[in-house]
Amino acid sequence: MTQHVRNGWYLGAWSDEIGRTLRQRWITDIPVCFYRLPDGTATAVEDRCPHRRYPLSLGHLDGDGTLQCDYHGYRFDAAGVCVGVAEQADRPKAALRRFPLVERDGALWIWPGDPDLADESLLPDTSWLTDPGWTHVHGVVPLKARHLLLVENLLDLTHETFLHPTSIGNAAVAATPIDVTVHGDRVDFSRRMTGIEAPPFYEKSCGLTSPVDRWQDGEFHPPGIFVLHIRIAPTGTEEPEGFHMRVLYGLTPARGNETHDFYALGRDYLIDDEELTEFQHKQQLAVMQEDVDALEAQEVMYATDPGGTVESSIRSDLAALRGRRALAKMLAREQRAGHGTVSA
Amino acid sequence: MTQHVRNGWYLGAWSDEIGRTLRQRWITDIPVCFYRLPDGTATAVEDRCPHRRYPLSLGHLDGDGTLQCDYHGYRFDAAGVCVGVAEQADRPKAALRRFPLVERDGALWIWPGDPDLADESLLPDTSWLTDPGWTHVHGVVPLKARHLLLVENLLDLTHETFLHPTSIGNAAVAATPIDVTVHGDRVDFSRRMTGIEAPPFYEKSCGLTSPVDRWQDGEFHPPGIFVLHIRIAPTGTEEPEGFHMRVLYGLTPARGNETHDFYALGRDYLIDDEELTEFQHKQQLAVMQEDVDALEAQEVMYATDPGGTVESSIRSDLAALRGRRALAKMLAREQRAGHGTVSA
Amino acid sequence: MTQHVRNGWYLGAWSDEIGRTLRQRWITDIPVCFYRLPDGTATAVEDRCPHRRYPLSLGHLDGDGTLQCDYHGYRFDAAGVCVGVAEQADRPKAALRRFPLVERDGALWIWPGDPDLADESLLPDTSWLTDPGWTHVHGVVPLKARHLLLVENLLDLTHETFLHPTSIGNAAVAATPIDVTVHGDRVDFSRRMTGIEAPPFYEKSCGLTSPVDRWQDGEFHPPGIFVLHIRIAPTGTEEPEGFHMRVLYGLTPARGNETHDFYALGRDYLIDDEELTEFQHKQQLAVMQEDVDALEAQEVMYATDPGGTVESSIRSDLAALRGRRALAKMLAREQRAGHGTVSA
């Protein structure tokens, strides 16, 4: 079983997924119960009752925000502290394990590891999700493949040429090298294609005719956040002219070798064109399905070959290799901390 | 994988489930083949042919009680001794592993462990199953959860308040403490509710109006037998007046973390009222389904958290904790015996 | 998990299953990608791209025989050597793992182990598959049981009496002893039934009436090839008169405890009678399905009893025991070689 980095922010849910009902979602092999308090504050607790581990998400939420386990009636206040059990006089010493949770720009970020290390400044800028000059669609796709394969998929976009040739990929992607920069754990890459043919998706999305310039600037914030900055424009157009798009991916380990593949796709043009929005959303989901199919087939090959064969790597793997190394370092750091003192 | 106590009586089948055909049922991770000899004697043998482990339950039973393996024709007499193989002259030295089996009051009790320890006096009184003053319904429900969770479910009936609020549970159950007594391995508890509101099931079953007195007296005969004595009557009624019901549960580990949940529900009033019988049976199955759903959700939380979190326990857990301890002791005793000499 | 002998020829595919498309099949726990080069040469490579293990069988095959991985575009020539990656200048040092593959008489034989040990002379004579005096049908049936159980099934045909009583089995089979001869790893057996009743299948297939003589001569070429020579004729008929049939079984471990059960059933009489061919094919598949059902039930009994019970064996087990021993020896030899020097 893959081990997951837990000291890091993961996209736990979109804000509009969580309301005044209880919702279970597995995150880094932990069952999490999400809900909102009466004042709207989103909350995430381990979905195991401290009494006999019954899922709290099968219990119910009172009007005042008290959460009740519906197996034997333990009740927890907004802070997760047990305030009693039904009519019995006992008031057990018990508290829920609550996870640091940040709600920002329509997303709920969860920190499944050591709460003392949770640092909001590690979250990337997502203001474009609420910027009135932008519009976006979002959702989440289930993936039966380990987190690392999704990370590597996004850090090596040459695969667009082969896996997505009818939408976002064409020969230019694989043919154009990337620049990679590493800042601490973070890994950035940049691919600048000039005077190329417009891939079908962008042709239809932007009404462009070839040749075009196309930029792909990726930021991987390990363990689980990836932002892709896309710019496409008729060849030679100067910034800030041109069409800008952005994709936020939340790569969140679920349970075993399954992963939540959260996405938000935004643009800064024709933001009121709902037909275009719908078209882009449909395309985004089609592209993600191609990735899901590929990664699930790849997962079988990893799961059945745990020892691993010697890998061949090339220049275009650089960002993915750096990302893999960043994750390995974080995991090692976390495991060391687990055996000693955790310090921020 | 959970380990099961095997030196103990388990409900293996209801008498009416076993006839002159072969029937496989897994018990404590052992495949068992049940059948009856021509004189009606019920028999239980390991469902693996001593030749090449083919399931005997796929073979056939001759009119004289000879059991034939239908892979290569080994034949076994009523005592389980191999009496030959088809027309070949060889008569292999081979015998079936037969399990101690007691048929009593319509139930077949099996002892999957050391036959020398099988002691009929350990069986609880089940004469009410055949008492002409009583009537009952019975059956078995499959449960995908470990045996211990079902044991604890029955030893802590405060869950009726939360899990079965539309039938047998109401606030009084969780609010009323129990008395617990331990006799050797056996664990008894008693809850006496006085002047309470009648839960819907008893209201309809007995035509009672509140207030009522309700008694719940449980006996756990580990590893796998639970008997619940129920009495309900208008408040202040003296024994032996009032409505009496009894539930026998056979908690039989099946395969892996699956359990057979045998039940028999009896009453001593209106015993010829078939409509009432049907109503009670339907309610019993509905209540058991609520338990099954809860325990299967709980099982996931145990299976994915093998290390276990620190548990919070309260007064009402006492019987369940004693039951858990009794099972642990029996298992330890059995494992010690497995490495040394088994003595009764 | 069962370990498989890999230094041996296995039936990998029938020639007509493999064309100019890519086809995945698991063999001894290895995913294999089969295809043909433009000149028709059949090829088998490990179905994991040396880059990031994506299944090559999801890629595509160019007109010139170049195989392209459709995740990031690695390209491999007919010899399996990487000849480049899309338009990038890099030419990775990478090669596919190719398996020795022999195409003969309509069958593709694969050697999943050490290629230096692959020796074509170990293949049995299969010329009857293409002999103009013979006709045959062939195919493959999936089996969810370990390879050894299928080997033992074929080496002890007394099971025909019990498992196939409506087609190829009758009392005479189990009643007639076999002669067994061992030549190195190979195990042969011979059963000669004289003046017996014709089993239903042969009655209909050959228009015979009882009494008949029936011969069953089997050859097991471990690890995975079994040939059965069948002769049936009116009692007293002298060779070479009579009806001859032959069955080739390719017993090929697939993935985990699953096995490919390849078969070819041939005869030397009425070879143009297509109705008869169809009847025989249907019967063959019905018989194999009876075996599949039995072996899958038996597999459960082995999988859940890994320690194993003491087995009872009889005279008719001799060939199967010799076959089992041959496989154990081959495996031991292979495992020793894996820790030292492999020599042919």
Ligand code: FES
């Ligand atoms: S498991 Fe939650 S109250 Fe018992």
Ligand code: FES
């Ligand atoms: S397995 Fe029962 S006779 Fe062979």
Ligand code: FES
């Ligand atoms: S996995 Fe085949 S080219 Fe990358």
